[in-house]
Amino acid sequence: MNEQHLSPDLLVDYLHGELAPEDDALAHAHLSSCSACRGERDLEASLLEALRESVRSSEQEMPSLIKAAIWEQIRQAKPSPMRVLASWLRPALVVPALAILLVGGWFASPYGHPGTAPTIDAMYYLEAHAAQTAGTPLSEQGTQPALETSMIDSGSTQQLADAETSLASSALDGSR
Amino acid sequence: MVRVKPVAGALVALLCLVSSRPTPAAVAPATPSSAVPSSAVPSSTVPSAAAPAAAPSALASEPADPATLLRSSIGAPKVVSYVGQFETVRFASSRASATIVKVEHRAPELTRRWYVAPEALYGDYVITRGISTYQFDTKGAKLTVTHNPAIDDPVIADGNFYRVLQNYKAIYDGEAIVADRPTVSVVLINKYTGERAVRVWIDRATHLVLKKEEYHANGAVASQTRFEDLRYTTSIPDDIFSIDAPAGFSRVAGQDAAAPSSDIEKVVRDAGFAPYKPKALPQGFDLVSGDVTMVNNVRTLHLLYSDGLRSISLFENATGAAADFGALHPKTVSFEGHDADYVEDGPTTLLTWKEHNIYFALVGDLLINELVDIAKSVVP
Numbered sequence: 188m189n190e191q192h193l194s195p196d197l198l199v200d201y202l203h204g205e206l207a208p209e210d211d212a213l214a215h216a217h218l219s220s221c222s223a224c225r226g227e228r229d230l231e232a233s234l235l236e237a238l239r240e241s242v243r244s245s246e247q248e249m250p251s252l253i254k255a256a257i258w259e260q261i262r263q264a265k266p267s268p269m270r271v272l273a274s275w276l277r278p279a280l281v282v283p284a285l286a287i288l289l290v291g292g293w294f295a296s297p298y299g300h301p302g303t304a305p306t307i308d309a310m311y312y313l314e315a316h317a318a319q320t321a322g323t324p325l326s327e328q329g330t331q332p333a334l335e336t337s338m339i340d341s342g343s344t345q346q347l348a349d350a351e352t353s354l355a356s357s358a359l360d361g362s363r
Numbered sequence: 364m365v366r367v368k369p370v371a372g373a374l375v376a377l378l379c380l381v382s383s384r385p386t387p388a389a390v391a392p393a394t395p396s397s398a399v400p401s402s403a404v405p406s407s408t409v410p411s412a413a414a415p416a417a418a419p420s421a422l423a424s425e426p427a428d429p430a431t432l433l434r435s436s437i438g439a440p441k442v443v444s445y446v447g448q449f450e451t452v453r454f455a456s457s458r459a460s461a462t463i464v465k466v467e468h469r470a471p472e473l474t475r476r477w478y479v480a481p482e483a484l485y486g487d488y489v490i491t492r493g494i495s496t497y498q499f500d501t502k503g504a505k506l507t508v509t510h511n512p513a514i515d516d517p518v519i520a521d522g523n524f525y526r527v528l529q530n531y532k533a534i535y536d537g538e539a540i541v542a543d544r545p546t547v548s549v550v551l552i553n554k555y556t557g558e559r560a561v562r563v564w565i566d567r568a569t570h571l572v573l574k575k576e577e578y579h580a581n582g583a584v585a586s587q588t589r590f591e592d593l594r595y596t597t598s599i600p601d602d603i604f605s606i607d608a609p610a611g612f613s614r615v616a617g618q619d620a621a622a623p624s625s626d627i628e629k630v631v632r633d634a635g636f637a638p639y640k641p642k643a644l645p646q647g648f649d650l651v652s653g654d655v656t657m658v659n660n661v662r663t664l665h666l667l668y669s670d671g672l673r674s675i676s677l678f679e680n681a682t683g684a685a686a687d688f689g690a691l692h693p694k695t696v697s698f699e700g701h702d703a704d705y706v707e708d709g710p711t712t713l714l715t716w717k718e719h720n721i722y723f724a725l726v727g728d729l730l731i732n733e734l735v736d737i738a739k740s741v742v743p
Binding site: 201202203204208209211212215216218219225228229232235236239304305306307308309310311312313314315316317318319320321 | 511513514618620621623632633635636637652654655656657658659660661662663665667669674676678680681682683684685686687688689691693706708711713715720722724726727
């Protein structure tokens with residue numbers, strides 16, 4: 188990545204969400220502080236949106252009669268079970284299938300997880316929602332439910348579960 | 364040091380509270396308590412309870428306009444100082460969770476909440492000073508500091524109140540005694556559905572909300588909060604609000620809440636991908652703000668929809684980052700060919716799914732079937 192400005196290729200990848208998370212974070216941080224790159228980004232984004240809009244407007248639904256005729260031909264062309272079995276044995280299919288099995292086996296093994304895909308802690312969603320709704324009228328005096336859940340989550344979830352279970356039967360009597 | 368009841372006693376009290384369930388009749392009749400100490404309520408700043416000692420009799424014969432009373436109640440914590448015990452019960456579809464906290468609040472913006480129950484939080488406390496929150500984990504000897512600009516944003520507050528009046532009708536609903544104090548009850552009815560959304564019991568003298576019930580669309584109680592014990596005072600020692608880390612505590616910076624922006628176009632540009640927006644929201648909901656936050660190196664777009672009282676958050680990321688539910692034990696629901704995970708945190712439901720290479724998370728104080736209906740409209 189250029190230290191000074193984002194390259195056009197990198198900007199395009201950024202807009203398509205195709206950067207690795209670390210590069211994505213760097214690009215995002217750079218954009219927040221570089222007005223020149225933000226301008227480039229906005230220009231690319233508007234071009235991209237114009238292209239999408241153009242494609243959307245030119246999309247046409249295939250006439251239903253033609254669609255029905257194609258499906259009918261596909262159904263009629265259904266091969267016999269023996270023919271399906273024979274097709275599986277063709278080298279052109281066997282080789283990729285083996286490759287898939289090998290790759291799958293690699294990722295299923297302990298060696299296959301050097302860099303797992305990033306995840307987002309579900310508590311983040313609950314906390315971020317609660318934080319942004321803190322200014323809602325009448326919410327001021329209440330406790331902070333998402334915060335409490337995260338505090339318990341980091342401590343003893345089982346204790347909360349026990350307390351909730353003991354409360355549940357009496358609580359449900361009157362509410363539902 | 365604050366004295367507290369033993370945890371077992373508190374939970375017994377809580378069980379009684381829960382089993383009696385929130386009904387107006389459950390509020391014990393009592394005679395009005397003594398007037399509020401003038402030192403606890405600066406008379407010049409309380410909008411319509413200018414003379415607290417005289418206010419009860421005036422209101423008894425002539426209740427204030429409910430909307431005006433409501434507005435006044437929202438600003439009350441800015442001018443009223445108090446100590447007390449506050450209880451919250453939150454109902455999920457198959458279980459309930461409860462907290463009991465000792466509260467010390469010095470207007471306008473210092474609050475300490477000291478947890479009595481549940482047992483997992485016993486002894487922990489949270490101090491808020493304006494937009495800053497200091498979370499003291501006494502068992503883990505850890506102080507976590509976070510900031511939330513949305514807490515004290517007058518523009519957001521005004522916008523929310525405007526939306527409340529736009530989408531809800533405030534109705535006077537009688538008087539009752541809560542925490543030994545005379546209150547006026549106001550119910551907020553959704554103008555589009557006619558459903559009762561929230562009921563609050565407002566202290567006649569100080570306009571502080573002493574009790575609140577929130578309801579689901581099916582009429583079930585979603586949550587109840589109430590003061591069990593309350594005393595207005597400004598004589599709260601400064602030490603109570605000390606944010607110094609106790610000896611042996613480590614101090615860490617938590618994830619700050621994003622600063623919300625009403626410039627949605629800019630937020631979408633920052634997101635860097637074309638987001639999807641729900642096309643079927645309950646009537647009255649508008650897109651009010653958005654933000655883009657880096658979470659675990661994942662650019663995450665957050666769109667907030669609100670009708671003033673209720674809110675729905677839609678999170679999106681195009682980086683392939685699924686939600687990690689950890690110990691939250693999600694359930695699965697299927698809709699339109701998608702297997703989605705959801706979890707209930709009291710009345711709040713979180714629903715996550717993947718579609719068109721975008722990971723979505725929808726959060727709101729709604730039932731799961733209501734959230735699924737919204738999710739279906741995100742990518743039609």
